[in-house]
Each structure stands twice: as structure tokens, then as C-alpha cells.
Amino acid sequence: MSFVRIIRAGVFAAAALAAAGAQAADITGAGATFPYPIYSKWADAYKKETGAGLNYQSIGSGAGIKQIQAKTVVFGATDAPLKGDQLAKDGLVQWPQVMGSLVAVVNLEGVKPGELVLDGQTLGDIYLGKIKTWDDAAIKKLNPSVKLPSAAIAVVRRSDGSGTTFLWTNYLSKVNAEWKAKAGEGTAVEWPVGVGAKGNEGVAGNVAQTKNAIGYVEYAYAKQNKLTYTGLVNAAGKVVQPTVAAFQAAAANADWSKEPGYRVILTNQPGEASWPITGATFILMHKQPADKAAAAEALKFFAWAFEKGDKMAEELDYIPMPDAVVKQIKATWEKDIATK
Numbered sequence: 040m041s042f043v044r045i046i047r048a049g050v051f052a053a054a055a056l057a058a059a060g061a062q063a064a065d066i067t068g069a070g071a072t073f074p075y076p077i078y079s080k081w082a083d084a085y086k087k088e089t090g091a092g093l094n095y096q097s098i099g100s101g102a103g104i105k106q107i108q109a110k111t112v113v114f115g116a117t118d119a120p121l122k123g124d125q126l127a128k129d130g131l132v133q134w135p136q137v138m139g140s141l142v143a144v145v146n147l148e149g150v151k152p153g154e155l156v157l158d159g160q161t162l163g164d165i166y167l168g169k170i171k172t173w174d175d176a177a178i179k180k181l182n183p184s185v186k187l188p189s190a191a192i193a194v195v196r197r198s199d200g201s202g203t204t205f206l207w208t209n210y211l212s213k214v215n216a217e218w219k220a221k222a223g224e225g226t227a228v229e230w231p232v233g234v235g236a237k238g239n240e241g242v243a244g245n246v247a248q249t250k251n252a253i254g255y256v257e258y259a260y261a262k263q264n265k266l267t268y269t270g271l272v273n274a275a276g277k278v279v280q281p282t283v284a285a286f287q288a289a290a291a292n293a294d295w296s297k298e299p300g301y302r303v304i305l306t307n308q309p310g311e312a313s314w315p316i317t318g319a320t321f322i323l324m325h326k327q328p329a330d331k332a333a334a335a336e337a338l339k340f341f342a343w344a345f346e347k348g349d350k351m352a353e354e355l356d357y358i359p360m361p362d363a364v365v366k367q368i369k370a371t372w373e374k375d376i377a378t379k
Contacts, residue, residue, distance in 0.1 A: 066337045069096035070103020070116030071202045072238040074320040076259040077137060078116075080351050081344045093340060099238060101200020101226045107131065107323045113330065113337045115323040118202020119226045123299030130326045132375045133300035134368045135319035136341060137348075138358035140286045141206055142268040142316070144243070144261050146252045147173065149186060151267065153280045156181050158272035159214025159307070159315065165192055165253060166211065167218060168232035173251060181272075188251065195245045195254035198235025200226040206318040207255045210306040214315075255316075258286075259355045275311045285314035286358050295364050317358075327377050335378035342369065 068078075075097040082093035096106075100117035107115025108129055116136075126133055143157060161177050164170045170177055174187045197204045205226045212219040222228045236245040239260045246254040247264060258281050261268045270280050279285050289308040295301045305317040322341065328334035345368075349359040360368070 065092040065094040066114075066333065066340055067094050067112045068103075068114040068116060068322075068337070069098055069106045069112045070323075071100045071118045071320050072097045072240060073100075073118045073139060073203050073257045074116060074137060074357070075239070076257075076263065076355050077139075077348075077352050077357050080355065081340075081348050084348075084351065085340055085343055089343075091336065091340070097238060097240070099197075099199040100202030100205070104323065107325070110325065110329050113324070113328070113333045116320060117323060118318055118320045119205035120300060120302040120304075120319070120321045121323070122302060126300050131300075131323050132326055132371060133302070133321050133323050134371060135295070135301050135303070135360055135364070136322050136344065137352050137360060138286065138290050138305070138317065138319045139356070140258050140281060140289070140314050140317040140358075141203060141210075141255050142258050142261050142281050143271070144246050144254050144256055144266040144268050146246050146250055147188065147267065148250070153268060153270050155185055155267075156270040156272065156278050159211065163211045163215025163218035166194060166196070166230070166232065167215075167221065168194075169217075190251040193249050193252040194233035195236055195242055195249065195252050196230050196233040197227075197237070197242060199237050201238075202226060202318075202320070203239060203255065203257060204228070206304075206306060206316060209304055210316045213307045259357065262356060271315050273311070273313050273315045274307050274309055275313070277311045279312065279314055281314055281356075283353060283356055283358065285312055286317050286356070288312035289314050289317035290358055295367065301364075301368070319360075324376055326375050331378050334376060338372055338376065338378065345369075 078095050086092055100119050103115040104117055106112045172189055172191055174189045208224040208228055212224045236242045239256045242254040243256050243260045243264050246252045268281055270278050273279050288310050289305050293303045295303055307315050345365045352359050
């Protein structure tokens with residue numbers, strides 16, 4: 040069974056993470072689809088080691104924020120970090136749990152992963168509907184040796200409120216002035232063109248099934264589903280491929296203490312080796328949880344993931360948080376989250 044088919048069930052697949060043998064109430068969370076592959080892997084290993092289950096609903100960052108605000112879950116997850124004033128208003132604590140990267144994925148006959156190269160200006164123009172066919176002069180200029188069809192580009196984008204969309208549109212707003220003026224950035228925007236699909240799962244599935252399509256997904260989804268990703272031209276003007284080294288290069292100089300809630304956006308970072316669409320995925324919890332015992336159990340899971348989950352993250356091409364940042368995050372938990 041393909042990875043897309045396994046995880047497309049969303050909530051139902053998430054519930055299966057905490058199947059037989061749970062001895063206590065599961066840790067409940069909801070939100071971003073971006074980190075679902077690694078949260079799933081961590082949850083399985085944690086269950087085997089501790090007997091404690093994780094029920095994570097992969098429903099999108101926007102829905103995850105609403106659920107934690109409504110206190111219907113112990114934690115929310117978002118790839119679009121909340122600003123300090125919003126955190127204060129809602130009584131929330133926010134921290135980055137792991138980093139990952141987005142890739143453009145295409146379904147073009149005869150084109151191999153990484154063979155096609157795009158830049159931010161061209162991506163923005165495709166999503167604006169200005170570039171309509173694969174043999175457009177702008178794409179051909181970037182790919183003189185790639186055989187490009189004259190077919191219309193089938194644009195795929197997210198239909199739900201999405202932190203993945205936030206990262207994608209934040210990047211496009213930095214590299215394409217017309218995109219910034221007409222569509223801007225956010226977890227949801229007024230898309231000029233395209234067919235919507237729900238979750239990273241939905242976009243991956245749609246691109247896989249649609250000839251001449253383009254979409255954007257977290258890299259783990261592209262890798263697991265054997266989708267054809269593109270190379271990108273980064274801020275230094277260099278063509279880069281999605282690799283752990285390129286993701287790490289983008290994250291290398293991040294200052295996580297600069298804003299409340301560790302709010303750092305890693306798109307279009309400088310450096311010749313940097314992958315241009317990299318970002319962290321964040322956890323949200325209440326300072327005064329409705330169920331303090333459940334909050335304490337959730338923090339045990341996240342501490343375990345920091346301490347024992349790095350190798351699993353790297354196997355899926357996520358980037359673990361630096362040790363110094365983890366130390367800061369644990370201090371934040373001690374200071375700001377009431378678990379007793």
C-alpha cells in the first residue's frame with residue numbers, strides 16, 4: 040500500500056497510532072500535516088518503549104490552532120508560528136519541535152527527480168497563472184537540456200488552512216513582487232489558479248495522479264511517494280537540490296531567541312548551499328492546561344522525541360533542533376507550562 044493511501048485517512052490513520060494495548064488515555068494533538076510522517080514514526084517507537092499512545096489528527100495547521108484554542112486537544116501543531124501578541128492573548132506556549140523543507144513536485148513524463156530546475160520568480164508566475172505551459176520561455180531558459188512538453192500546467196495547491204501554504208506563500212512573497220502584491224502570504228490565500236487538495240497527503244496524491252501537474256509538499260511526502268521534485272535556485276543564485284545538507288545550511292544561522300515563541304521563518308535564507316524553502320514545525324500548549332496530568336504526559340513525549348528521535352527524523356529528511364535550542368525549550372516548559 041502506498042504512503043499516500045496509508046496516511047490519506049487523516050484522523051483515522053492517526054487514531055491507529057495508539058491502537059491495541061494502551062494503558063492510559065492517549066496524548067491528544069491536532070494540526071499540521073507537514074510533520075505527520077515523523078510524528079507517526081516517533082509515536083510508534085514511543086508506544087513500544089513506554090506503552091503510552093499518541094492520537095495525532097493530521098488536519099492542517101489552521102484547524103490545529105483552532106482546536107488548541109478551544110482546548111479540545113492537549114497540544115496543537117502548526118507550521119505557521121503564531122506571533123507573540125496572539126500567544127499572549129490565548130495563553131499559549133509555542134516552540135519548534137523539528138525542521139523540514141518544502142519541495143515543488145511535478146508529474147512530467149521522462150523527467151527525473153531533480154532534473155528540472157525552477158526559481159522563485161518562475162514558481163510565482165506559475166501560481167499566478169502567468170506561465171501556463173511547460174514549454175514557456177522562462178522554464179526553457181532555466182532548463183535548456185530538458186525535453187519539455189507543450190502541455191498546459193496543472194497547478195495543485197492546498198484547499199485547507201495550512202502552515203505548508205504559509206511557508207510556500209511566504210517564500211513566493213520574498214522572491215516574486217507581483218505574487219506579494221496580488222496574493223501575499225498566509226495559511227490560506229486567494230489563489231489565482233489551481234485545483235485545491237487537502238493536506239500534504241492530498242496534494243501529493245493529486246500530483247501523482249495528474250499528468251503535467253505541479254504542487255508543493257513537505258519533502259518526506261515527495262520521497263515516500265517517489266514523486267519527482269525539482270531543483271531550485273536559491274538566494275545566492277545557486278542551483279540546489281533537496282538534501283539534508285542543504286536543509287541544515289538554511290537553518291544554520293537561525294536566531295531562535297529573537298522573537299517570542301521561537302518564531303523564526305527560514306525561507307530564502309542566504310548561503311550558497313541553502314535550500315530556499317525550509318521551516319520549523321511548532322507545538323502549541325496552554326500555559327494553564329485544563330488537564331495538567333495530560334499536559335505533563337505530552338511534555339514527556341516531546342522530551343523523549345528531542346532525546347531519542349533525531350535519527351528517526353533524519354531518516355525521513357527532517358532536521359533535528361540543535362541541542363542548545365532544545366535546552367532553551369525545556370527551560371521554557373519549566374517556566375511557563377503548569378503541570379502540577
